[in-house]
Amino acid sequence: MKQIVLLIALSVMGMLVNAQYITNNGFENWTASDPDDWHSPNSLTSPFGVTTVSKETVDVYSGLNSAKLETKSVLGTPIPGILTNGTITINPPYLIGGTPFTQKPGVFKGYYKYTPATGDNCFLDVLLLKWNINTNQQDTIGYAQFTNLATVSTWTMFQANFTYNSIDNPDTMQIALISSNPNAAVTGSILLVDELSLEGGTLGLNKYYLLKNISIFPNPATNIINIKFSSETKYETAVSLYSLVGQKVKAFTLPKGIELSSLNINDISKGMYFILIQSGKEKIIQKISIIQ
Structure with missing residues (x-):
């Protein structure tokens, strides 16, 4: 019995440690219209009376809040709900940067619900990047990507394995959660996300x-x-x-x-x-x- 209790305790501790690699991974903390340590297009779309990301307080997987991402029309153009720990640029539309990160996880996981508009699909991905002093830009060290085009009406775990292109360790992690295909967004798609985590790989080998x-x-x-x-x-x-x-x-x-x-x-x-x-x-x- 003691061994079972110990295994459960170690498992919970492991989940807590892994979650700490993604700040505000359960979207519990919000300032104004964005979850803390995350960025959305809201500051760009709100002048047109549109917000594509909001705090969901009723339909949650755990805790008090989840993040709700919706694809909406702005001046006739479908704009997907996006959450990123990087920065959203306007011209050209692009995601840059992220948060400092130097390890190589094995899996990107979390919980989601999805209601796609016809022909649409959501994207949840992580890029692990490293600054290249020779080219003065970021190289992609590895990535994990999950996409889905079907309706998911109950909270379901998604899982994406990392693929690595380099033996180098990254220096930056960029996460992007998108309610639509970024190249062919369709108005009306809704994505709910909660409790993101990273697991496996080199996580914990050099534990901080x-x-x-x-x-x-x-x-x-x-x-x-x-x-x-x-x-x-x-x-x-x-x-x-x-x-x-x-x-x-x-x-x-x-x-x-x-x-x-x-x-x-x-x-x-x-x-x-x-x-x-x-x-x-x-x-x-x-x-x-x-x-x-």
């Missing part, structure tokens, strides 16, 4: 834990970023700044035994960045705005 009791300020920052630890660090600390497209723009190494460090960012252009702080087996990733 959340770096707690740390303050990063000010945010927005101008010339200086301060990093304050709750006690003296036991290891050297690596601090990296990444652009939203995954390019490392600045790196610092802090000696062990410090509690407060001030980093000069005078040479960094204004904009949004990810700051990655890693000390021993602990790390934290946070968005930060620089306003010069």
Whole structure:
């Protein structure tokens, strides 16, 4: 009996660890019209009185909320509901960037419901990318893609295995959830998504834990970023700044035994960045705005 309880506990712990690789993976936290740490076309379509992504509070797989993506007409053009941890550009319409990520999972999983318009299909995929300093663009290290064109009226698990094109590790993960075929969207398709996760592969082989009791300020920052630890660090600390497209723009190494460090960012252009702080087996990733 004790062995069964232990196996169940380890299984639950594994699911929790895997879920942490995707921030706000259950879409529980929302600010305004988008789930926290996700982006949608809402800011582009709302001037026309249209929102394609919304918080669903009744039809959920678990927790209090799920994400509802709908393909709607804007000035006669079908615009799919899209959620991404990257950035949506207008001209040309494109997804760029993502969040810092350096491992090679085996499977992309989650739960969904889908009501397609005639001839339409949904897309749920992950790209693992790495910045190429020679071409000044991102290379695709691996990907996982799930697509479906049938009606799914009850919450169902989807699963997509990763395919890898390179022996390199990625530096960025880009997730895209789309209610329609992006090349042939049809108005009326509805996709509900909840509880995303990554499993298998190299996840957990180099396991990291959340770096707690740390303050990063000010945010927005101008010339200086301060990093304050709750006690003296036991290891050297690596601090990296990444652009939203995954390019490392600045790196610092802090000696062990410090509690407060001030980093000069005078040479960094204004904009949004990810700051990655890693000390021993602990790390934290946070968005930060620089306003010069």
